[in-house]
Amino acid sequence: MLPFTASDFRRRNSKFLKDILFEIFDIIFRRSWKDGFKVLIFRWFFLLPICITFVLFFPIYFVVVFIFASLNDIVDTVTVPAGATYVPIFYAPRTKAEGVFRFVIFAIFGVIFGGLHCIGWHFAYPTLIEQTLWRMASVVITVIPFVSMLVMLISSMMSQSKKLRGDKLVEKIVDVVSGVAITFGTLQLFVYVIARFVLLVQAAASLRDISPTARQEINWLKFLPHVEVGTED
Numbered sequence: 001m002l003p004f005t006a007s008d009f010r011r012r013n014s015k016f017l018k019d020i021l022f023e024i025f026d027i028i029f030r031r032s033w034k035d036g037f038k039v040l041i042f043r044w045f046f047l048l049p050i051c052i053t054f055v056l057f058f059p060i061y062f063v064v065v066f067i068f069a070s071l072n073d074i075v076d077t078v079t080v081p082a083g084a085t086y087v088p089i090f091y092a093p094r095t096k097a098e099g100v101f102r103f104v105i106f107a108i109f110g111v112i113f114g115g116l117h118c119i120g121w122h123f124a125y126p127t128l129i130e131q132t133l134w135r136m137a138s139v140v141i142t143v144i145p146f147v148s149m150l151v152m153l154i155s156s157m158m159s160q161s162k163k164l165r166g167d168k169l170v171e172k173i174v175d176v177v178s179g180v181a182i183t184f185g186t187l188q189l190f191v192y193v194i195a196r197f198v199l200l201v202q203a204a205a206s207l208r209d210i211s212p213t214a215r216q217e218i219n220w221l222k223f224l225p226h227v228e229v230g231t232e233d
Contacts, residue, residue: 027044137199
């Protein structure tokens with residue numbers, strides 16, 4: 001599902017965070033004061049705020065993506081360890097068509113799952129804000145699986161085109177597009193998780209103001225096929 005393992009993600013982001021911290025240190029204490037005025041303005045008013053913002057939100061980003069990557073490592077088991085006496089629970093060998101097929105299947109089920117929440121578009125809600133939040137969250141979890149499928153397909157197509165072409169410029173463009181696609185796909189995870197959390201909280205909060213008819217007992221015999229047996233006096 002993800003194009004990287006949990007260990008790869010931890011290693012790459014640890015190095016990237018270290019580079020960001022060194023960049024902040026250089027901007028504040030070293031290079032900026034030795035460069036020209038334009039470079040100084042660019043680094044202090046553009047590059048420095050971006051670096052600080054990334055450092056502040058890095059813990060949340062790292063924890064969420066690392067959890068997803070760890071779960072993906074468990075589910076996406078394609079090898080059997082040497083000397084193993086049994087096949088891993090989630091073992092499934094890779095096939096040539098599994099990449100595109102998997103994206104399409106996940107997108108279809110994701111859209112169906114989100115569409116079920118859209119059924120409550122015109123339901124009665126305790127407040128207008130809750131109605132709006134339900135509608136927005138339902139649309140988000142319906143659209144994101146489809147968009148994620150397109151992003152992954154674009155990334156896959158770009159990776160294949162890189163193998164077919166040896167032009168260095170094309171390879172750089174492919175790397176940039178693939179990087180943007182992966183980053184965008186990762187950001188969608190945050191939005192999707194937030195939307196699902198909103199729906200879960202609203203489902204629990206709606207119990208505080210339910211209709212009196214919800215407490216009435218249902219006579220299921222009126223709805224289920226049955227045979228009535230009469231008795232003689």
